[in-house]
Amino acid sequence: MPGTTTKESTKTLLLEKGTEIMLEKGYNNTGIMEVLQSTGVPKGSFYHYFESKEDFGLQIINYFDQASKEKLRTTVLNQSISPLQRLKSYCELGIEHFLSQKCRKGCLISNLSQEMADQNEIFRARLLEIQNENTKVFATCLKEAQEAGEISKSFNTNDLAELFQAAWGGAVMRSKICKTVEPMQSFMDMMFGRMLTP
Amino acid sequence: MPGTTTKESTKTLLLEKGTEIMLEKGYNNTGIMEVLQSTGVPKGSFYHYFESKEDFGLQIINYFDQASKEKLRTTVLNQSISPLQRLKSYCELGIEHFLSQKCRKGCLISNLSQEMADQNEIFRARLLEIQNENTKVFATCLKEAQEAGEISKSFNTNDLAELFQAAWGGAVMRSKICKTVEPMQSFMDMMFGRMLTP
Numbered sequence: 001m002p003g004t005t006t007k008e009s010t011k012t013l014l015l016e017k018g019t020e021i022m023l024e025k026g027y028n029n030t031g032i033m034e035v036l037q038s039t040g041v042p043k044g045s046f047y048h049y050f051e052s053k054e055d056f057g058l059q060i061i062n063y064f065d066q067a068s069k070e071k072l073r074t075t076v077l078n079q080s081i082s083p084l085q086r087l088k089s090y091c092e093l094g095i096e097h098f099l100s101q102k103c104r105k106g107c108l109i110s111n112l113s114q115e116m117a118d119q120n121e122i123f124r125a126r127l128l129e130i131q132n133e134n135t136k137v138f139a140t141c142l143k144e145a146q147e148a149g150e151i152s153k154s155f156n157t158n159d160l161a162e163l164f165q166a167a168w169g170g171a172v173m174r175s176k177i178c179k180t181v182e183p184m185q186s187f188m189d190m191m192f193g194r195m196l197t198p
Numbered sequence: 199m200p201g202t203t204t205k206e207s208t209k210t211l212l213l214e215k216g217t218e219i220m221l222e223k224g225y226n227n228t229g230i231m232e233v234l235q236s237t238g239v240p241k242g243s244f245y246h247y248f249e250s251k252e253d254f255g256l257q258i259i260n261y262f263d264q265a266s267k268e269k270l271r272t273t274v275l276n277q278s279i280s281p282l283q284r285l286k287s288y289c290e291l292g293i294e295h296f297l298s299q300k301c302r303k304g305c306l307i308s309n310l311s312q313e314m315a316d317q318n319e320i321f322r323a324r325l326l327e328i329q330n331e332n333t334k335v336f337a338t339c340l341k342e343a344q345e346a347g348e349i350s351k352s353f354n355t356n357d358l359a360e361l362f363q364a365a366w367g368g369a370v371m372r373s374k375i376c377k378t379v380e381p382m383q384s385f386m387d388m389m390f391g392r393m394l395t396p
Contacts, residue, residue, distance in 0.1 A: 029226040117374040166368025176315040
């Protein structure tokens with residue numbers, strides 16, 4: 001059904017463009033009109049796919065999360081390489097991607113968490129859910145690194161996963177302000193060269 | 199001169215209220231009208247003290263930074279306690295303050311860095327300057343901890359200061375989403391109980 005394809009493409013186009021704009025400008029500062037103008041989609045169509053700006057924002061979060069989960073699948077969950085190497089691949093991919101974006105944007109989940117945590121309970125609940133899912137993926141990988149003897153057995157891998165993600169998110173934020181990937185690189189040097197070494 | 203005092207109080211009132219609102223809502227989402235309504239200051243007076251919303255935002259950043267520097271002075275720079283204990287005091291004060299704010303708001307420098315890094319070069323430059331100043335304070339304290347034998351001599355204290363702040367900022371963001379100080383507490387356990395131990 002070509003009709004279905006077109007409808008799906010329009011929705012995907014709106015989600016794609018909305019993600020790009022929201023990554024740079026945040027949720028509150030993103031206007032629906034700007035999204036419509038940059039895609040050429042009429043207003044009526046927009047409200048066919050999305051109930052409201054809030055619904056659009058939540059669907060953008062899910063759209064971004066799907067892409068993030070795919071990145072986790074090819075790195076942190078990639079059983080063909082060692083657990084510690086998987087975490088390194090995740091960070092290397094992050095640096096590569098951030099450079100390709102000219103050190104702009106960063107992670108939508110972090111950006112919106114910072115912006116919306118005190119503003120909207122529905123957003124907060126969804127962002128918390130995604131953060132928790134991701135922390136579990138990192139904790140499992142760190143547990144496997146421990147079992148493989150790559151990191152010390154004395155770590156609490158849940159706490160370590162929290163620290164790993166907090167520090168990585170902080171390094172990305174710092175890189176956004178510096179407009180270089182040095183803080184992300186420094187994170188990798190410290191984490192893999194010093195903190196996680198047995 | 200009582201007139202001068204009143205003028206200064208009005209400006210301080212606008213900066214105080216502006217800081218509170220901007221901490222929760224960010225820069226773009228904070229309206230000057232909301233600040234005026236909540237303080238009872240007329241619009242004309244506002245533009246007597248501030249050239250524009252941007253000028254107001256930048257002065258709020260400086261106002262917040264002054265208070266932050268005072269917190270650093272009583273903790274990280276407090277020569278009457280050991281360097282490592284100073285860093286602990288800083289985090290303990292942070293947890294106490296965050297609890298008193300009902301796990302809302304967080305750090306204005308981090309919040310606005312996340313929001314404004316891609317949006318406004320003047321904000322970005324000022325936020326970068328403040329971040330760099332703070333990193334230097336942490337690096338000096340960590341260097342002193344090293345000299346006092348409290349942490350391993352093998353650390354690069356500049357990189358460690360970057361990691362410490364990135365992870366702390368990330369933990370605050372996570373606490374804002376969880377609405378508990380558990381991530382900040384977990385940061386302290388990991389950092390002081392595990393990562394920094396010789």
